[in-house]
Amino acid sequence: MPKYRLLTPGPVAVPERVREAMARTLLHHRAPEFLPVLEEVFSGLKQVFQTDRDVLLLASSGSGAMEAAVANVFSAGDRVVVVRGGKFGERWAELCEAYGVEAVCVDVEWGQAVDPAAVRAALDATPDARAVLVQASETSTGVLHPIRELAELVHEKPGRLIVVDGISGVGVHDLPMDAWGLDVVVSGSQKSWMLPPGLAFIALSEAAEQAVGESTGPRYYLDLRKELVSQRKNSTTFTPAVSLIVGLREALRLLLAEGIQNVFARHEAMAHIVRSGAEALGLELYAPTSPAFSCTSIHVPDGLDGKALVKRMRDVYGMTIADGQGKASGKMFRIGHMGDVDGFDMLSAIAGLEMVLADLGYPVKLGEGTRAATERLREMLSAGDR
Numbered sequence: 001m002p003k004y005r006l007l008t009p010g011p012v013a014v015p016e017r018v019r020e021a022m023a024r025t026l027l028h029h030r031a032p033e034f035l036p037v038l039e040e041v042f043s044g045l046k047q048v049f050q051t052d053r054d055v056l057l058l059a060s061s062g063s064g065a066m067e068a069a070v071a072n073v074f075s076a077g078d079r080v081v082v083v084r085g086g087k088f089g090e091r092w093a094e095l096c097e098a099y100g101v102e103a104v105c106v107d108v109e110w111g112q113a114v115d116p117a118a119v120r121a122a123l124d125a126t127p128d129a130r131a132v133l134v135q136a137s138e139t140s141t142g143v144l145h146p147i148r149e150l151a152e153l154v155h156e157k158p159g160r161l162i163v164v165d166g167i168s169g170v171g172v173h174d175l176p177m178d179a180w181g182l183d184v185v186v187s188g189s190q191k192s193w194m195l196p197p198g199l200a201f202i203a204l205s206e207a208a209e210q211a212v213g214e215s216t217g218p219r220y221y222l223d224l225r226k227e228l229v230s231q232r233k234n235s236t237t238f239t240p241a242v243s244l245i246v247g248l249r250e251a252l253r254l255l256l257a258e259g260i261q262n263v264f265a266r267h268e269a270m271a272h273i274v275r276s277g278a279e280a281l282g283l284e285l286y287a288p289t290s291p292a293f294s295c296t297s298i299h300v301p302d303g304l305d306g307k308a309l310v311k312r313m314r315d316v317y318g319m320t321i322a323d324g325q326g327k328a329s330g331k332m333f334r335i336g337h338m339g340d341v342d343g344f345d346m347l348s349a350i351a352g353l354e355m356v357l358a359d360l361g362y363p364v365k366l367g368e369g370t371r372a373a374t375e376r377l378r379e380m381l382s383a384g385d386r
């Protein structure tokens with residue numbers, strides 16, 4: 001039986017040290033033993049978010065932090081611009097609708113990054129827009145959006161906010177929250193943080209925090225006004241996800257010991273290995289011009305069944321990769337680069353892919369993709385990279 005390999009863009013493989021930490025005796029969240037855990041976690045999160053602002057913990061998946069952003073920063077009747085270039089851009093628009101916030105959508109072809117000029121045009125046509133909502137890495141398509149440029153144009157008008165879904169972006173790409181003036185940044189534990197799902201993070205700039213105070217929107221569990229008060233006192237309003245937070249402390253120790261610039265470089269290296277292998281196999285990348293380093297998205301070759309490809313990778317070769325989402329389901333597949341994976345795992349992914357393609361009748365010469373990926377990995381390792 002092949003080894004179980006979790007190679008999706010979330011959830012991701014969790015390092016042994018993190019799993020061990022979570023398996024230790026459960027602490028009570030109001031007991032003194034838990035305080036240093038929270039303190040260390042809050043400090044580590046700030047370093048990865050690259051902010052002096054507080055990063056709040058929520059017991060939810062990443063979408064909970066997205067919902068917290070919309071529910072707390074805006075009020076019914078507000079207008080915002082949403083970049084909609086994938087499943088998660090659609091989620092911003094759906095959340096806005098749920099809270100009565102009018103979303104003016106900039107629709108982007110799946111697989112492409114948004115053109116800042118299109119966002120500028122939407123802002124010009126919507127002078128009362130309070131914010132732009134966007135993904136950093138749109139995991140459903142494998143695209144990286146130009147966050148720095150968008151932040152600059154959003155801030156051409158004082159008071160306007162940029163709200164960034166960094167769920168698969170923070171800890172993968174260099175997205176310095178303070179230096180780039182990002183107003184709201186959210187993330188989720190099952191991505192670069194190398195944890196199981198169930199924890200979300202949200203950080204607010206001073207302007208965003210002011211907006212939270214002014215919003216008239218309904219909120220209860222995800223009321224950031226309460227969390228800001230509690231978490232600044234080194235506590236949480238409700239029972240926190242204690243075991244995940246203990247695991248997060250360990251994961252942050254690993255990430256910070258590696259150095260966050262090296263963490264970004266690691267994700268980039270994983271992406272390059274997979275891309276070189278896929279291209280050598282004659283496969284077409286789904287996001288060729290602005291690829292994110294969270295995952296590589298690849299077109300299913302014409303005539304092949306994408307769902308069968310993903311299923312066979314899992315059932316026969318032990319590798320769990322991801323199908324496309326929404327309208328890309330069956331037409332594209334994704335190999336993740338986050339979590340406890342290294343270059344040899346990426347090599348395995350390419351080897352497994354070659355085998356599945358051959359099984360499905362695609363004209364592949366076994367070894368063509370792995371050769372390119374091996375050369376790439378060897379170059380990296382022999383140059384001292386990971």
Ligand SMILES: Cc1ncc(COP(=O)(O)O)c(C=O)c1O
Nearest residue numbers: 061062063088137139167168188
């Ligand atoms: C960019 C992005 N946004 C939002 C989400 C949704 O997060 P969750 O599934 O943790 O609620 C994901 C998860 O895959 C994501 O990658």
